[in-house]
Amino acid sequence: MNDxxxxxxxxAIDALLDAVNQASAQLxxxxxxADAVHRERARGATYxxxxxxxxxxxxxxxxxxxxxxxxxxxxxxxxxARALYAEGLxxxxxxxLFRVSRQRISALLRPRAVDRVDTEMH
Numbered sequence: 001m002n003d004x005x006x007x008x009x010x011x012a013i014d015a016l017l018d019a020v021n022q023a024s025a026q027l028x029x030x031x032x033x034a035d036a037v038h039r040e041r042a043r044g045a046t047y048x049x050x051x052x053x054x055x056x057x058x059x060x061x062x063x064x065x066x067x068x069x070x071x072x073x074x075x076x077x078x079x080x081a082r083a084l085y086a087e088g089l090x091x092x093x094x095x096x097l098f099r100v101s102r103q104r105i106s107a108l109l110r111p112r113a114v115d116r117v118d119t120e121m122h
Contacts, residue, residue: 012075015072016072018072023065026061029061030062030065033055033056081098084097085105
């Protein structure tokens with residue numbers, strides 16, 4: 001991993017890789033849980049019996065992993081937009097590259113509350 005390189009894009013890539021690895025492991029558990037639901041249902045169990053006697057529901061597990069991936073992807077997108085803008089690319093060019101509107105790039109370049117708090121803490 002990158003270990004505090006000071007490179008926001010590489011740090012965001014590392015965070016994304018961590019999220020992907022975490023999701024991969026968790027989605028294996030989700031697949032096993034979905035298979036178990038199939039087996040129990042094939043044995044004649046009701047959904048009430050199946051879903052109230054075991055761990056987290058499959059959709060909740062999938063949603064949790066998607067949220068982690070979306071946040072990591074968003075962090076990388078913001079970091080890349082900032083890096084490109086700092087290197088002199090215009091917002092219009094970055095927007096074309098990202099296939100979004102110029103307004104979206106403007107929003108990506110604005111510091112978020114989390115960014116401001118993080119900066120104040122260091």
